[in-house]
Amino acid sequence: MPDLYQELVSLAESDMYPLHMPGHKRNLESTPMKGAFRCDITEIDGYDNLHDADGIILEAQKRANKLYGAEETFFLINGSTCGILSAVSAAVNDGGRILAARGSHRSFYNAAYLKNLKIKYLPYRYNSKYGIPETYGAEDVEQLIDSDIEAVFITSPTYEGKCSDIKGIAKVCHEHGIPLIVDAAHGAHFGLADNTGIPANAVAQGADIVIHSVHKTLPSMTQTALLHVQGKLVDRTRLRRFLAIYQSSSPSYVLMSSIDLCMKYIEENGEEFASKLVKYRNRINDAARECRYIQVPGMDEIPDAAKVLIYVKNAAMTGKQLYDILREEYKLQLEMAGEKYALAIISGWDTGEGIDRFISAIKEIDSGISECGSKSSEDEEVKVIPLPEVKLSLKEAWDAEKESTSIQAAIGQISGEFINLYPPGIPLIIPGERFSEELVKEIAKYLAEGLNVQGLANRKDVICVKQK
Amino acid sequence: MPDLYQELVSLAESDMYPLHMPGHKRNLESTPMKGAFRCDITEIDGYDNLHDADGIILEAQKRANKLYGAEETFFLINGSTCGILSAVSAAVNDGGRILAARGSHRSFYNAAYLKNLKIKYLPYRYNSKYGIPETYGAEDVEQLIDSDIEAVFITSPTYEGKCSDIKGIAKVCHEHGIPLIVDAAHGAHFGLADNTGIPANAVAQGADIVIHSVHKTLPSMTQTALLHVQGKLVDRTRLRRFLAIYQSSSPSYVLMSSIDLCMKYIEENGEEFASKLVKYRNRINDAARECRYIQVPGMDEIPDAAKVLIYVKNAAMTGKQLYDILREEYKLQLEMAGEKYALAIISGWDTGEGIDRFISAIKEIDSGISECGSKSSEDEEVKVIPLPEVKLSLKEAWDAEKESTSIQAAIGQISGEFINLYPPGIPLIIPGERFSEELVKEIAKYLAEGLNVQGLANRKDVICVKQK
Numbered sequence: 013m014p015d016l017y018q019e020l021v022s023l024a025e026s027d028m029y030p031l032h033m034p035g036h037k038r039n040l041e042s043t044p045m046k047g048a049f050r051c052d053i054t055e056i057d058g059y060d061n062l063h064d065a066d067g068i069i070l071e072a073q074k075r076a077n078k079l080y081g082a083e084e085t086f087f088l089i090n091g092s093t094c095g096i097l098s099a100v101s102a103a104v105n106d107g108g109r110i111l112a113a114r115g116s117h118r119s120f121y122n123a124a125y126l127k128n129l130k131i132k133y134l135p136y137r138y139n140s141k142y143g144i145p146e147t148y149g150a151e152d153v154e155q156l157i158d159s160d161i162e163a164v165f166i167t168s169p170t171y172e173g174k175c176s177d178i179k180g181i182a183k184v185c186h187e188h189g190i191p192l193i194v195d196a197a198h199g200a201h202f203g204l205a206d207n208t209g210i211p212a213n214a215v216a217q218g219a220d221i222v223i224h225s226v227h228k229t230l231p232s233m234t235q236t237a238l239l240h241v242q243g244k245l246v247d248r249t250r251l252r253r254f255l256a257i258y259q260s261s262s263p264s265y266v267l268m269s270s271i272d273l274c275m276k277y278i279e280e281n282g283e284e285f286a287s288k289l290v291k292y293r294n295r296i297n298d299a300a301r302e303c304r305y306i307q308v309p310g311m312d313e314i315p316d317a318a319k320v321l322i323y324v325k326n327a328a329m330t331g332k333q334l335y336d337i338l339r340e341e342y343k344l345q346l347e348m349a350g351e352k353y354a355l356a357i358i359s360g361w362d363t364g365e366g367i368d369r370f371i372s373a374i375k376e377i378d379s380g381i382s383e384c385g386s387k388s389s390e391d392e393e394v395k396v397i398p399l400p401e402v403k404l405s406l407k408e409a410w411d412a413e414k415e416s417t418s419i420q421a422a423i424g425q426i427s428g429e430f431i432n433l434y435p436p437g438i439p440l441i442i443p444g445e446r447f448s449e450e451l452v453k454e455i456a457k458y459l460a461e462g463l464n465v466q467g468l469a470n471r472k473d474v475i476c477v478k479q480k
Numbered sequence: 481m482p483d484l485y486q487e488l489v490s491l492a493e494s495d496m497y498p499l500h501m502p503g504h505k506r507n508l509e510s511t512p513m514k515g516a517f518r519c520d521i522t523e524i525d526g527y528d529n530l531h532d533a534d535g536i537i538l539e540a541q542k543r544a545n546k547l548y549g550a551e552e553t554f555f556l557i558n559g560s561t562c563g564i565l566s567a568v569s570a571a572v573n574d575g576g577r578i579l580a581a582r583g584s585h586r587s588f589y590n591a592a593y594l595k596n597l598k599i600k601y602l603p604y605r606y607n608s609k610y611g612i613p614e615t616y617g618a619e620d621v622e623q624l625i626d627s628d629i630e631a632v633f634i635t636s637p638t639y640e641g642k643c644s645d646i647k648g649i650a651k652v653c654h655e656h657g658i659p660l661i662v663d664a665a666h667g668a669h670f671g672l673a674d675n676t677g678i679p680a681n682a683v684a685q686g687a688d689i690v691i692h693s694v695h696k697t698l699p700s701m702t703q704t705a706l707l708h709v710q711g712k713l714v715d716r717t718r719l720r721r722f723l724a725i726y727q728s729s730s731p732s733y734v735l736m737s738s739i740d741l742c743m744k745y746i747e748e749n750g751e752e753f754a755s756k757l758v759k760y761r762n763r764i765n766d767a768a769r770e771c772r773y774i775q776v777p778g779m780d781e782i783p784d785a786a787k788v789l790i791y792v793k794n795a796a797m798t799g800k801q802l803y804d805i806l807r808e809e810y811k812l813q814l815e816m817a818g819e820k821y822a823l824a825i826i827s828g829w830d831t832g833e834g835i836d837r838f839i840s841a842i843k844e845i846d847s848g849i850s851e852c853g854s855k856s857s858e859d860e861e862v863k864v865i866p867l868p869e870v871k872l873s874l875k876e877a878w879d880a881e882k883e884s885t886s887i888q889a890a891i892g893q894i895s896g897e898f899i900n901l902y903p904p905g906i907p908l909i910i911p912g913e914r915f916s917e918e919l920v921k922e923i924a925k926y927l928a929e930g931l932n933v934q935g936l937a938n939r940k941d942v943i944c945v946k947q948k
C-alpha cells in the first residue's frame with residue numbers, strides 16, 4: 013500500500029492541474045523549495061482530511077498505531093504542544109485539579125491556564141551532580157493522589173534522558189480511576205526494537221494518553237508529533253474536539269507525509285535504527301571512559317540512548333564553555349548547554365563520520381584541560397527543592413492587572429509571570445505564587461552571576477499582580 | 481541581506497554537524513524528502529526563536545510587515561487558525577460579547593468556546609442566485625454595536641471572494657473604542673500592487689488585527705499565515721501570550737522560511753504576480769462571456785481576482801456535476817463545489833497552459849450542455865436567513881451532557897453540536913441554540929435530498945443537550 017508521500021508524488025507526477033490552494037500551484041520552476049512544494053496540497057478529492065480522517069490519512073494513522081500498539085493514534089502537525097494542550101483539556105474539567113511534576117513543558121502550564129486548573133506538584137527533586145531534574149516512582153504518585161485529582165501528568169523521558177516508572181504510576185492512577193498522561197515528546201524511539209537496552213514505550217507501559225514528538229528522536233520533520241490514546245478514562249469525543257481546536261484547519265501534507273514516511277521507515281528498519289543509535293551511544297561512552305575530566309553517564313544513569321550528556325568533572329569547564337568550543341572549534345552543534353554539562357542528541361540517522369568527529373573532539377578537549385578546576389563535590393546528591401506558596405490560580409494571576417517592581421520589593425507579593433532560570437528552564441515561580449525571601453535572594457544571586465533568568469521586565473524587575 | 485531560506489541553505493552547505501534535533505539529522509541519503517529535510521532545523525545558535533524573536537526571524541517578520549504596513553507582524557506556523565484563536569482570545573474577556581458574522585470560520589467558534597463568549601450575529605444574508613453568503617457595510621455594524629460588545633469579527637474576503645467595507649466598519653468600531661479583527665485568510669494578495677483592480681488590504685483599511693493565510697493565494701506552504709496588529713485597542717502582551725500558547729514550541733523552519741521566501745518574492749515581484757493573476761482572471765471572464773450556460777461573475781461582483789466562480793445558469797448542471805466533469809474528464813482539480821457553482825482558486829503562479837486548459841474545458845462543457853435545464857429564477861436575490869434562538873452559551877452546551885435523538889424529536893431541544901450543510905459550511909445550528917420546527921424541517925429536507933449534512937450521529941440523528 014502506498015504511503016502518504018507516495019500518494020503525493022503520484023499526484024505531482026500526474027496530469028492533474030491544481031485550480032485550488034495553495035497559491036504556489038506546485039510551480040517548481042519558480043521556487044528553490046522544490047521538494048517541499050511538490051508535495052504540498054490542500055484537502056482535495058481522495059486525499060482525506062486530518063480532522064475527519066477516513067481515507068489515506070486514517071490509513072497512515074493506523075500504520076503508526078500498529079507500531080506503538082495503542083487503541084488509537086492521531087497525527088499532530090502543531091507539535092507535541094497541541095497534543096499536550098488537547099490531552100489535558102480533554103482529561104480534566106474546568107477548574108479541576110491535576111498532579112504533575114514542576115518540570116513539565118510550558119504547554120502543560122498553558123493548558124492549566126486555559127482550563128483554570130489547580131496544579132498539585134510532585135516533589136521537585138534535583139540531581140545536584142549533573143544539575144538535572146530527577147524522575148518519579150509509583151510511590152511518589154501514590155502518596156499525593158487524592159480524590160480531588162482528576163489526572164496525573166508525567167514527563168518521561170525528560171529532556172536529559174531520565175525515565176520515570178510509567179508502569180507503576182499507571183497502575184496507581186488506574187487504581188484511583190484517573191488517567192495518566194505521559195509527555196513522551198522525547199521518547200518516540202522507546203520500545204521500537206528488542207534487546208537494545210532502550211526503555212519500553214509509555215504506551216506499552218499502560219499510560220492512557222502518550223504524546224510523542226516524531227521529529228526529536230526519529231527521522232521526521234520538526235513540528236510533527238503523535239498522540240496515542242487507550243482505555244476508557246479519557247472521553248475520545250472531547251479529545252478529538254480539542255485536537256481540532258488546537259491544530260490548523262489547513263494541515264500541511266508535507267508534515268503529515270513526513271510522519272508517515274518515518275513510521276514506514278521504522279516499521280521496516282526500526283531494529284537497525286535502534287541498534288545504530290545504541291552503537292553510537294556506546295562508542296561515545298567507551299571513548300569517554302578514557303577521558304580524565306569529561307564523563308558521559310552510561311545508559312544505567314541516563315537510559316535514553318539518544319541523550320549524550322557530556323559532563324566535566326571538577327568544574328574544569330562550564331557546560332557553556334564546552335558547548336561553545338564544540339561549536340566554534342569543531343563545528344559540532346549540540347542541543348543545549350547546562351551549567352555543568354553540554355547535551356547532544358543522537359539518532360540512528362547520525363553518520364559514523366559525525367560520531368567520529370564528536371568523539372575526537374571530546375578526547376582532544378579533555379586532553380587540553382589543565383589541572384585548574386576547583387575540586388567540587390562529585391557525589392551524586394538529590395536535593396528536594398521547595399516550591400513557592402500558591403496564593404491565586406495560574407489563570408487568576410496571569411489575567412490580573414500587573415505592575416513591575418524591583419526584585420527586592422517583591423518579597424510577599426504574588427507573581428504575575430513565569431520566571432525561569434535557563435537552563436534547566438524549570439519555573440522558579442509561576443503566576444499566582446508568592447515571592448519568599450529565599451526565592452528573592454536566589455533570583456538576585458542568579459542575576460548577579462549573569463545567568464539567563466527569563467520572565468523579567470527590562471531584564472531586572474519582576475512582574476507582580478497589582479496590589480489593591 | 482539573506483532571507484531565512486538562504487540562512488538555512490548556508491547552514492546545510494557548511495561543515496556544521498548536527499548533534500541536536502531533529503532526529504533525521506539532515507541525512508539526505510536516507511530520505512526522498514531531500515528539499516524539506518535539508519533546511520529543517522531546531523532553534524540553534526544564530527537561528528533565533530519564533531516565540532521570542534530578536535534575530536533572523538524578527539528580521540523576516542519585519543520584511544513581511546513592511547509589505548503590509550501594520551505596526552507589527554507575526555509569522556504563524558499553525559495556520560490562520562491559531563491567528564484567529566489568538567486574536568479573539570486577546571481582544572475579548574472571558575464571558576464577554578463579540579459581534580460577528582454567522583459565516584465565520586470554525587476557529588472563531590472555537591475561540592468563542594474556549595473563552596465562553598456570547599456571540600451577537602450580524603444579519604445572515606445570502607445571495608440566492610449563486611448560493612453564497614453576502615458581506616457587510618458600516619451601517620450593519622453601526623446598527624448592532626452596543627456598549628456590551630468588546631470586539632467585531634469580520635471575514636473579508638469570503639471564501640467565494642466577496643468583500644465587506646472594512647474601512648467603514650473599522651471607523652464605526654473605533655468610534656465605539658473597540659477593535660476590529662478581520663479574518664482575511666483569503667486576502668493576503670490584496671493591496672500588494674496598484675492599478676490591478678484587486679481590493680485594498682484590510683491592514684491599510686484600518687483593521688486592528690488582520691489574519692492572512694500566506695498559502696491560500698500567495699506562493700507559500702500550506703499551514704503558513706501572518707497576523708498583523710496595529711493601534712492600541714488590543715493588548716500586545718496578551719496577544720503574544722496566546723500566539724505562544726496556540727503554536728508549537730518546535731516551529732518548523734521549513735514553514736517559516738517558506739513565508740519569508742514568499743514575502744521576498746512579493747516584495748520584488750508583487751506587481752507581476754498581481755497583474756498575471758488579473759490577466760488570468762480576465763481571460764477566463766472573457767471566455768465565459770461567449771458561453772451559453774456557464775457564467776463567471778466579473779470582478780464587479782466577485783472582487784477577489786483569485787476566485788473564479790463557475791456558475792451554470794438555468795440549473796443546467798449542478799456545481800458538483802461541473803466539478804466532477806472538470807476533475808474526471810479534464811484533470812482539473814478545483815477548490816470546491818457549491819450547489820450552483822464550482823469554485824477555482826487561481827494565482828500569479830498558475831501557468832498559462834493551465835489556464836488555457838481550464839478555459840478550453842469550460843467552453844467545451846458549455847457547448848455540450850443541451851437545452852434541458854429547468855429555467856430557475858436567475859434574479860440575484862438576497863435573502864435574510866433567520867438564526868436559531870440562543871438558550872445556552874456555546875461553552876455551556878458543548879460541555880454539557882448530551883444525548884442523540886431523531887431529528888423529528890429534536891424540536892424545542894437545545895443542540896449539543898454544530899450542524900453544517902456543506903457547502904457552504906455555515907452552521908445551521910450551534911451548541912446552545914434551540915431547534916425550531918422550521919429548522920428541523922429544513923435539515924430533514926437536506927437529508928432526504930442526500931446532501932452533506934455534518935455534525936449528526938450515525939448520519940441521521942441530532943445531538944442535543946441532555947434534558948433534565
